[in-house]
Amino acid sequence: MAIYDDSPYRKAATKLPFQFASVPRKRRALLFAVILAVTTFLLFKLFTPSQTLLFFLFSPDIAGPYGSSSPSRAAKSHDANNDILQFIDPLIGTTNGGHVFPGATLPYGMAKAVADVAAPAENAAGFVSDDNPITGFSHMHDSGTGGQPSIGNFPLFVHPGCIDDDFSKCDFSVSDRPLNRVPGSVYASPGYFSVNITNGVRAEMTTTHRSVLYRFSFPGTETLQFAKGVAPYSPLVLVDLVDLMNSRSQGSIQVYPETGRIVGDGRYAPSFGSGHYRAYFCADFKGARIRKTGTFVSNNATDGKQVLEGVGSGYQIPTGSAGAWIQFERPAEKDSILARVGVSFISVDKACENAENEIEDWDFERVEKDAREAWRDKLGVVKVDATGTSEELQTTFWSGLYRTLLSPQNYTGENPLWNSTEPYFDSFYCIWDSFRAQHPLITVVDPKAQSAMIRALLDIYRHEGKLPDCRMSFCKGFTQGGSNADVVIADAFVKGLTADIDWKTAYEAVLSDAEIEPHNWGLAGRGNLVSWHERGYIPWNDIDKNGTGPASRSISRGVEYAYNDFCISLLSQGLSKSPSLLGVSPTSKDVDLYRPNISTPWTSLTSDITKYHHRGANWRNYWNPSAKDLFRDRANSFPQVEDTPAEGQNASIPGFILQSPYVGFLQPRTLSGDFRYHPTRTCSPIQNQHSCYYDTSLDVYEGSPWLYSFFAPQSMSTLIQLMGGPQTFVERLEYYHTSGIAYMGNEQSFLTVFQFHYAGRPGLSSKWLRNYIPRMFNASVNGIPGNDDCAMGAFTTWGMGLGMFPVAGQDVYLIVPPFFKEVKVRAGVDLKSATPVPATDKRAQWAVIRTVNFDPAMQGDGGSPVYIQAAKLNGKKYTKNWITHEFFEKGGVLELVVGSEESKTWGTRKQDLPPSYYEDEKFWEEWERMDEENMAKWKEEDEARGNGEEGVWRR
Ligand SMILES: *[C@@H]1O[C@H](CO)[C@@H](O)[C@H](O)[C@H]1NC(C)=O
Ligand SMILES: *[C@@H]1O[C@H](CO)[C@@H](O)[C@H](O)[C@H]1NC(C)=O
Ligand SMILES: *[C@@H]1O[C@H](CO)[C@@H](O)[C@H](O)[C@H]1NC(C)=O
Ligand SMILES: *[C@@H]1O[C@H](CO)[C@@H](O)[C@H](O)[C@H]1NC(C)=O
Numbered sequence: 014m015a016i017y018d019d020s021p022y023r024k025a026a027t028k029l030p031f032q033f034a035s036v037p038r039k040r041r042a043l044l045f046a047v048i049l050a051v052t053t054f055l056l057f058k059l060f061t062p063s064q065t066l067l068f069f070l071f072s073p074d075i076a077g078p079y080g081s082s083s084p085s086r087a088a089k090s091h092d093a094n095n096d097i098l099q100f101i102d103p104l105i106g107t108t109n110g111g112h113v114f115p116g117a118t119l120p121y122g123m124a125k126a127v128a129d130v131a132a133p134a135e136n137a138a139g140f141v142s143d144d145n146p147i148t149g150f151s152h153m154h155d156s157g158t159g160g161q162p163s164i165g166n167f168p169l170f171v172h173p174g175c176i177d178d179d180f181s182k183c184d185f186s187v188s189d190r191p192l193n194r195v196p197g198s199v200y201a202s203p204g205y206f207s208v209n210i211t212n213g214v215r216a217e218m219t220t221t222h223r224s225v226l227y228r229f230s231f232p233g234t235e236t237l238q239f240a241k242g243v244a245p246y247s248p249l250v251l252v253d254l255v256d257l258m259n260s261r262s263q264g265s266i267q268v269y270p271e272t273g274r275i276v277g278d279g280r281y282a283p284s285f286g287s288g289h290y291r292a293y294f295c296a297d298f299k300g301a302r303i304r305k306t307g308t309f310v311s312n313n314a315t316d317g318k319q320v321l322e323g324v325g326s327g328y329q330i331p332t333g334s335a336g337a338w339i340q341f342e343r344p345a346e347k348d349s350i351l352a353r354v355g356v357s358f359i360s361v362d363k364a365c366e367n368a369e370n371e372i373e374d375w376d377f378e379r380v381e382k383d384a385r386e387a388w389r390d391k392l393g394v395v396k397v398d399a400t401g402t403s404e405e406l407q408t409t410f411w412s413g414l415y416r417t418l419l420s421p422q423n424y425t426g427e428n429p430l431w432n433s434t435e436p437y438f439d440s441f442y443c444i445w446d447s448f449r450a451q452h453p454l455i456t457v458v459d460p461k462a463q464s465a466m467i468r469a470l471l472d473i474y475r476h477e478g479k480l481p482d483c484r485m486s487f488c489k490g491f492t493q494g495g496s497n498a499d500v501v502i503a504d505a506f507v508k509g510l511t512a513d514i515d516w517k518t519a520y521e522a523v524l525s526d527a528e529i530e531p532h533n534w535g536l537a538g539r540g541n542l543v544s545w546h547e548r549g550y551i552p553w554n555d556i557d558k559n560g561t562g563p564a565s566r567s568i569s570r571g572v573e574y575a576y577n578d579f580c581i582s583l584l585s586q587g588l589s590k591s592p593s594l595l596g597v598s599p600t601s602k603d604v605d606l607y608r609p610n611i612s613t614p615w616t617s618l619t620s621d622i623t624k625y626h627h628r629g630a631n632w633r634n635y636w637n638p639s640a641k642d643l644f645r646d647r648a649n650s651f652p653q654v655e656d657t658p659a660e661g662q663n664a665s666i667p668g669f670i671l672q673s674p675y676v677g678f679l680q681p682r683t684l685s686g687d688f689r690y691h692p693t694r695t696c697s698p699i700q701n702q703h704s705c706y707y708d709t710s711l712d713v714y715e716g717s718p719w720l721y722s723f724f725a726p727q728s729m730s731t732l733i734q735l736m737g738g739p740q741t742f743v744e745r746l747e748y749y750h751t752s753g754i755a756y757m758g759n760e761q762s763f764l765t766v767f768q769f770h771y772a773g774r775p776g777l778s779s780k781w782l783r784n785y786i787p788r789m790f791n792a793s794v795n796g797i798p799g800n801d802d803c804a805m806g807a808f809t810t811w812g813m814g815l816g817m818f819p820v821a822g823q824d825v826y827l828i829v830p831p832f833f834k835e836v837k838v839r840a841g842v843d844l845k846s847a848t849p850v851p852a853t854d855k856r857a858q859w860a861v862i863r864t865v866n867f868d869p870a871m872q873g874d875g876g877s878p879v880y881i882q883a884a885k886l887n888g889k890k891y892t893k894n895w896i897t898h899e900f901f902e903k904g905g906v907l908e909l910v911v912g913s914e915e916s917k918t919w920g921t922r923k924q925d926l927p928p929s930y931y932e933d934e935k936f937w938e939e940w941e942r943m944d945e946e947n948m949a950k951w952k953e954e955d956e957a958r959g960n961g962e963e964g965v966w967r968r
Contacts, residue, residue, distance in 0.1 A: 119204070119384055176243065264335065540570070567682075633735075
């Protein structure tokens with residue numbers, strides 16, 4: 014970007030920060046003369062060595078409060094007792110791959126400020142609770158993501174002074190400037206983050222929606238003694254154009270010596286997607302007079318140049334550190350300097366405007382108070398009676414709910430790609446992770462936001478042609494499996510979240526996923542659709558000429574496509590009952606004629622119901638009833654109590670192949686219809702776990718065939734039958750949880766904790782929930798077993814607090830005993846009315862989950878087990894082990910009587926089980942007949958192609 018006289022940089026500069034803007038030009042000259050005089054005087058004074066504070070730049074011995082399983086460092090004293098915010102520890106999950114953003118932000122806030130840490134592979138969200146040094150303080154982050162670090166552009170860094178008062182002797186580049194934190198100095202709470210670094214600077218930060226206010230405090234002594242020499246007190250603040258991933262391909266920056274304003278922009282890459290995005294910032298400072306300004310490239314600083322252009326695009330200037338700096342006099346009072354940074358994705362002007370509008374007053378305490386108030390409001394929809402529940406469990410619960418609301422981020426008004434009156438949310442990161450627990454939770458605790466997010470998804474569909482599966486920083490993210498936005502949309506529909514959403518477009522969008530294969534389905538939509546439609550499975554060796562994408566993952570994509578299609582059938586069914594949502598008059602003739610505005614074959618709601626219901630059963634095409642669970646006993650250290658050796662194998666010799674008693678798994682199929690053997694445990698923690706990530710060539714993604722073989726939430730009764738009946742199913746599911754195959758650090762595993770419900774053993778879901786919480790999900794810095802994805806906290810919120818788990822896409826919540834005596838959730842939010850009854854209003858309705866016979870001894874690690882014995886819903890006996898959304902919509906009281914023995918009567922009978930939508934025997938008979946008929950045909954076709962039977966396992 015070139016900088017001309019009429020460039021946004023100039024315009025931004027003319028809008029001076031108010032403390033300067035009010036000073037007329039002539040007087041400003043006078044002011045600078047005074048400043049000069051004071052500077053000279055101070056410079057003279059600074060060299061009197063009497064008041065020297067010693068700071069040594071070598072690493073202090075940091076004995077680890079970090080990285081261990083000790084509780085994290087958030088103090089709990091910020092507010093009066095009884096404030097739920099005291100139970101929120103943003104530092105949970107900031108080691109051990111949690112990648113949680115612990116800094117200052119608002120719910121769904123765009124500004125997310127924190128200290129960035131030089132910790133490769135762990136700093137996806139900037140900060141890490143470890144011993145690595147701090148590289149700067151940046152204003153935007155994503156929370157809980159895997160892979161490359163995300164955003165983190167334009168970090169500030171602060172030196173209290175430079176050696177020999179020579180600015181060029183300060184460290185500028187991101188490779189030279191990092192400094193350790195002072196042990197024990199990290200404090201995080203909603204809306205606020207602070208840390209002391211070893212050069213004596215204390216950094217505090219708080220945010221509004223698109224701006225950050227930093228307060229940098231200094232020791233106040235006249236000079237500072239560092240290992241390299243003496244630095245007189247004269248703070249230097251720099252802004253660097255780097256981002257966390259070092260992905261910049263362009264950038265410019267300018268500092269205005271008179272006002273101290275620094276503005277800039279850059280072009281960067283998204284962390285798990287394709288393309289580029291542009292970001293802009295505008296920084297102003299307050300609290301000290303300006304001495305000098307300039308720019309730097311790498312570690313070379315100059316005061317002779319106030320503008321850098323084209324940084325990162327040319328061969329002369331590297332892509333790393335480059336930026337601008339200001340050196341200040343010692344602060345006039347309070348030994349601190351405020352830095353106000355506005356960010357934008359539109360322009361520098363917009364970034365300045367955001368800062369000026371949101372933090373006009375420069376009042377740190379006011380901004381922090383507003384942020385805390387915003388969190389209190391959001392979280393106030395849930396109330397708990399925590400009598401008897403430990404502080405640690407309360408902290409786990411509230412912090413999990415808090416993390417659920419960090420993202421997707423509300424970028425409404427900041428979308429550079431198209432103008433629209435619809436909301437815009439970003440960092441759907443990724444829907445593959447979030448559709449299962451996070452979005453269903455937002456539907457309950459913040460339905461307005463959930464409907465705004467769906468509207469944003471639909472607007473993305475309108476402008477880019479497909480719903481995203483993953484999206485960040487205005488770029489398309491990589492698809493991981495199915496088109497799971499279909500599930501998010503169906504979930505909202507079946508739960509009655511229908512107001513404000515354009516269902517005509519919604520229906521069109523999901524049909525587009527199901528019917529139209531995009532050229533690059535690695536970025537949205539689905540692939541191999543010809544086979545999917547004609548065969549009902551994705552052949553392992555498919556020849557698909559319609560699109561490109563990660564053509565592996567045939568099993569995992571297949572079961573997800575099937576579930577997506579099933580969810581579409583639910584939507585077709587629902588819409589056929591409320592055709593006015595499609596703008597169709599409710600006569601059956603019109604419903605039959607309804608056809609979305611996409612180029613698919615003729616369709617009608619009535620025929621869609623059947624079509625997608627059938628496709629929803631396609632998971633079964635992967636079921637190989639004779640597939641064996643074979644594995645190598647490499648170290649002979651893995652106890653194989655119930656395992657038997659494979660034919661002709663001797664189990665007592667290490668390294669031989671063993672076989673568990675469980676037969677029948679989802680397996681890949683070839684074009685001829687035959688099965689291929691895929692090791693059943695591969696991609697689980699006990700066998701090549703990391704072989705199924707983004708570039709995998711295997712048939713499963715981030716999980717083993719063992720795991721995927723449980724994924725048929727639309728048809729669990731069929732699956733249980735295929736697995737040998739309820740008893741074998743239960744044994745098999747328990748084996749999955751005890752054998753090391755289950756990996757709780759990924760969202761796919763959530764549902765497997767609760768699937769005992771489908772076999773009439775809801776008590777075992779409670780048992781396994783308590784096996785994982787708090788052992789793996791707790792209040793320590795490593796208290797999240799994998800990338801948080803803003804979804805791990807939804808697992809704890811559901812299980813611990815609401816006492817249930819959603820089967821996303823269906824109007825089904827599986828009931829488990831909560832970890833609290835009583836939990837209330839704000840209900841009856843009327844989405845049709847513009848002003849819902851506030852939570853404090855007496856008329857407000859609550860959904861109350863009450864534990865009868867609550868015994869604190871039954872909660873927590875090693876506690877005695879807890880099982881539901883009986884239940885009442887609104888005073889009436891309730892034996893179903895599941896409940897519908899009506900409870901949250903209208904409010905009510907669910908009483909759960911608990912005890913220490915698993916009940917044989919509650920939730921165990923056939924009529925108590927959650928729905929399975931494919932109970933029709935004839936359906937499956939017809940299915941098997943067709944499969945056999947097709948197999949004969951495919952085999953013939955395959956032989957005609959000259960393919961033998963090599964490498965193929967016959968059924
Ligand atoms: C951090 O710095 C502040 C202000 O300089 C000081 O009051 C506080 O004690 C420091 N905290 C630690 C843990 O060193
Ligand atoms: C920094 O300055 C040194 C000495 O003048 C020079 O050799 C080096 O190339 C400069 N580096 C950059 C990145 O400009
Ligand atoms: C949106 O509207 C504004 C004002 O009319 C215009 O300047 C801008 O270019 C538009 N943006 C897009 C992406 O169309
Ligand atoms: C999103 O941001 C816009 C603009 O700031 C605001 O009007 C809207 O209420 C926000 N939506 C939600 C759900 O927070």
